[in-house]
Amino acid sequence: MRQPNLSDVALFAAVVEAGGFRVAAQKRGMSASSISDCVRRLESDLGVRLLNRTTRSVFPTEVGARLLERLRPALDEIGAAFSDLDDNALSPVGTLRLNVPVPVARFVLPGLIPAFLQRYPGVSVEVAMDNTFIDVIAAGFDAGVRYEESVAKDMIAVPIGPRRQRFVAAASPAYVQEHGAPQHPRDLVNHRLIGHRFESGKLGVWEFEKDGVTLRVPPQGPLLSSSQDLEVGSAIGGVGIIYTFEEYLRPLFDQGLLLPVLEDWWQAFDGPYLYYNDRRHVPSPLRAFVDFLKAKNQG
Template sequence: MARDDLTDLKAFVAVAEERSFTRAAARMGVTASALSHTIRALEERLGIRLLARTTRSVSTTEAGDRLFRAVGPHLEQIQGEIDALSAFRDTPSGTLRISTGDHAAEMVLRPKLARFLPRFPDVQVEVSIDNGFVDIVGERYDAGVRLGESVSKDMIAVRIGPDWRFVVVGAPAYLAHRPAPGLPRELTAHRCVNLRLSSAGALYAWEFEKEGRALEVRVTGQLAFDSIFAVLHAAVDGHGLAYVPEDIARPFLASGQLVSVLDDWCPSIQGYHLYYPNRRLASPAFSAFVETMRYRPGE
């Protein structure tokens, strides 16, 4: 196989997986027009149409689907073996793609990246922020970050942060004109700021537990965001009650800009874990990343 053939096949697989020239081009670091030219040249060389293009979508033809199913897994294996060759380099190198929510990115990944990046200057880390549940295998991430209780059993999970909890908070000005809720069900009488899970599209249900009794409350209000930090700031601004991680609310609670309610209904939950497929071939760069992220109490 000529080198150009392998490059063109990688381009075809990227488009087939993304079903978009724009997304595939961004993934490969080329322009959409250059990628379209590459695919057209491959089709002309083979004498077969591989992709059906419309103004809104791209899909594989019958021949394209057969080619995709035949070569896709092999190209992934080849890339994995090439990545593994970095073990013979003096220092780890390569690109790592991590999917995480904004809270974990700021409170867990950010401080640890400050140690990791200077130590491994040949490793590039791409962090994608998404507060929903992401298919890291289908979306081709090296790993994801999720609360320990939410990690699938077929994944390897490494704890990267301590236990923590959500708290219900509101501005004193907001609570000055209405009684604070004493039970979770009383939240339905309040304006609340919602968090929308971007991948699922659903609003996050507030979760409570006390004396073995667990319940969820779906709240309403005028505002919803897909960032937990925006939810927090909306509460600071007096737009309603918010359900946020205690660590990011702590400075505002200490300053008196926020007060907490329903504390006895807000238990601790398992900390964040880095998770990845158990069949993943760990490169030196990925192994170094996992060890840097690993939670060590007292650090």
């Protein structure tokens, strides 16, 4: 077995992460054929096949998967070491990859990302929206944003966005005029409710809280959707009562398009957190973003 080229090793990892030569080539600014040649050379040097190639997909062999599992920490350390070269000059360079829930992308990041990019012009940001909890490191992200109950205990968590939020219930004036407004969460069994189903398939159960009493209401009604925009639009159209993040509905209260209901029972909860792996070297774009958030929180 010949000593493998370190660049070929990195390209092999890039192909597996990207799920194919074409995407890896686009990210690396190389041709797909060049990357394929490098991976074949690595396989020749090692004397084993690392990738299974079909006309539709590329995926690691059992040997390739085991090798990548062993190599990943070392490759992360190498990448972090190069990122650290920019730290002394306070000018981080690279891409910050974030995985966040839809409400965070819609209501929190727009108030942070423009100022962050202006402060660090050498950094670019990629944001993927996902409402389910994932292993951000395994999925190729630098960090994620979730709520406290979803953050693993071995992760570093930094507050991001508002520290208190609420779920609120509302209905259109036309709905209230026709059906009346519930006075207690128990009254919801006699109302038309607009439900939300998460990507995981789980139904969002409504929770109301008052004076230490918590009531859970599985929504039953004419509409169940995974689209927040459809649910809000349907509530405005008089389909039924909606229960969601206050940020979605507050402007509609101000415009008179929706009316708050059951205000005394609205549930408050802690705001979201940025979370990332507690590894020795944090990539400089992520470190810059963490410092940016901490400065914001102290301000």
